Amino acid sequence: MSEHxxxxxxxxxxxxxxxxxxxxxxxxxxxxxxxxxxxAGCEQGVCGACTVLLDGVPVRSCxxxxxxxxxxxxxxxxxxxxxxxxxxxxxxxxxxxxxxxCGYCTPAMILTATALLERTEQPTDAQIRxxxxxNLCRCTGYQQIVEAVQLAAERYREDTHA
Amino acid sequence: MKAAPFDYLRPHSVDEVCALLAQSDQDARxxxxxxxxxxxxxMRILTPDVVIDINAITELSRIEQSSTxxxxxxxxxxxxxxxxxxxxxxxLSAALAHVGHPATRARGTLVGSICAADPSAETALVACVxxxxxxxxxxxxxxxxxxxxxxxxxxxxxxxxxEFATAVRFPHWQRAAGGIGxxxxxxxxxxxxxxxxxxxxxxxxxxxxxxxxxxxGIANVTTTPLLPDxxxxxxxxxxxxxxxxxxxxxxxxxxPPSDHVADADYRRRIALGLSARALTNARDKALxxx
Numbered sequence: 001m002s003e004h005x006x007x008x009x010x011x012x013x014x015x016x017x018x019x020x021x022x023x024x025x026x027x028x029x030x031x032x033x034x035x036x037x038x039x040a041g042c043e044q045g046v047c048g049a050c051t052v053l054l055d056g057v058p059v060r061s062c063x064x065x066x067x068x069x070x071x072x073x074x075x076x077x078x079x080x081x082x083x084x085x086x087x088x089x090x091x092x093x094x095x096x097x098x099x100x101x102c103g104y105c106t107p108a109m110i111l112t113a114t115a116l117l118e119r120t121e122q123p124t125d126a127q128i129r130x131x132x133x134x135n136l137c138r139c140t141g142y143q144q145i146v147e148a149v150q151l152a153a154e155r156y157r158e159d160t161h162a
Numbered sequence: 163m164k165a166a167p168f169d170y171l172r173p174h175s176v177d178e179v180c181a182l183l184a185q186s187d188q189d190a191r192x193x194x195x196x197x198x199x200x201x202x203x204x205m206r207i208l209t210p211d212v213v214i215d216i217n218a219i220t221e222l223s224r225i226e227q228s229s230t231x232x233x234x235x236x237x238x239x240x241x242x243x244x245x246x247x248x249x250x251x252x253x254l255s256a257a258l259a260h261v262g263h264p265a266t267r268a269r270g271t272l273v274g275s276i277c278a279a280d281p282s283a284e285t286a287l288v289a290c291v292x293x294x295x296x297x298x299x300x301x302x303x304x305x306x307x308x309x310x311x312x313x314x315x316x317x318x319x320x321x322x323x324x325e326f327a328t329a330v331r332f333p334h335w336q337r338a339a340g341g342i343g344x345x346x347x348x349x350x351x352x353x354x355x356x357x358x359x360x361x362x363x364x365x366x367x368x369x370x371x372x373x374x375x376x377x378x379g380i381a382n383v384t385t386t387p388l389l390p391d392x393x394x395x396x397x398x399x400x401x402x403x404x405x406x407x408x409x410x411x412x413x414x415x416x417x418p419p420s421d422h423v424a425d426a427d428y429r430r431r432i433a434l435g436l437s438a439r440a441l442t443n444a445r446d447k448a449l450x451x452x
Contacts, residue, residue, distance in 0.1 A: 045201055065196075134265050
């Protein structure tokens with residue numbers, strides 16, 4: 001069964017890996033690249049815990065074979081904070097509004113919210129909930145997640161209009 | 163929850179795919195979005211020897227308008243169709259809002275969803291309701307099959323082993339003949355999850371306010387979409403009473419599944435209610451057209 005030497009572009013840097021065809025992007029990120037932020041929940045595409053950004057768009061890393069993702073830009077949660085460790089706007093808003101408890105859904109929630117805010121300047125409450133609808137959370141009841149995204153949206157507006 | 167080993171191939175043309183399918187006696191599967199295929203492989207319901215990735219075949223990403231139909235290649239993503247086809251194929255756009263979630267629509271394709279032929283699939287339902295055509299290619303040539311003949315049963319299509327579906331074509335209803343309206347209703351445990359029941363309706367009214375054309379489909383009450391004959395609705399004003407009577411008579415045609423989520427009787431009751439709502443909304447939108 002086929003093995004492939006591929007170069008993945010992850011958080012702006014190239015990574016050479018050797019993967020079996022059947023190895024998902026999720027498993028490749030976690031096991032070959034040591035990036036443990038993407039989480040395995042259902043491994044069926046339903047829960048959203050594995051969500052990463054592919055060319056700026058949220059996708060299920062459990063439903064992509066790593067070998068398919070060579071020519072794309074992959075962003076994981078590990079790439080969101082600044083080089084100096086400063087939290088991104090969305091990360092900071094999640095901290096401030098307590099948009100997480102156990103943290104299992106959180107990297108995926110943050111990336112999904114970030115993708116939303118990068119393309120929609122003033123998302124309505126309905127748009128936020130719709131954008132996050134594919135990400136399950138068992139702890140928070142979602143309300144504080146939505147408030148975190150609303151706060152982040154405000155700060156994005158201030159940031160771009162500053 | 164890991165796929166069994168397989169060989170991965172990434173051809174660059176439709177002809178190459180056809181050649182690969184023809185020469186191999188191994189079990190080969192096409193992967194486009196993978197949103198249906200990969201979960202099935204992860205659960206080992208499917209264990210293909212070969213997976214053929216068509217994502218490099220750029221011509222399959224095209225959306226082409228003609229005077230008679232709108233054609234979407236096999237790589238047209240559900241997200242793109244949801245965004246771009248609200249005017250051209252409104253029933254499809256309405257249905258796609260219920261298909262999965264943004265992250266699955268980013269990769270999932272229209273053609274892939276139709277080929278999966280899940281009994282609850284919204285895309286396959288709409289393709290049947292609109293009498294879409296599926297374009298099929300193989301090493302021996304091309305053919306076109308209507309959606310109603312394409313979808314044969316749960317997870318089963320008319321595709322032979324050496325064939326692959328390259329596009330879906332949605333025929334236009336000619337707007338000059340009168341106002342067109344669509345209605346789409348679905349019940350699911352969570353918005354975006356598999357539908358317990360889904361109903362899709364499209365109607366057209368002539369200038370005299372009479373129903374000139376009507377198409378209705380219900381998913382997940384039979385193994386392929388239930389597509390009742392709507393002839394007796396034509397020429398009428400499609401009153402609420404007529405709609406309720408028409409939908410009530412669909413009950414004996416249904417044999418919905420029972421599972422841990424809902425039993426057959428519940429699904430039947432929902433199907434009757436939602437199909438009436440879908441027809442009513444379609445009628446109201448059609449009549450509201452200038």
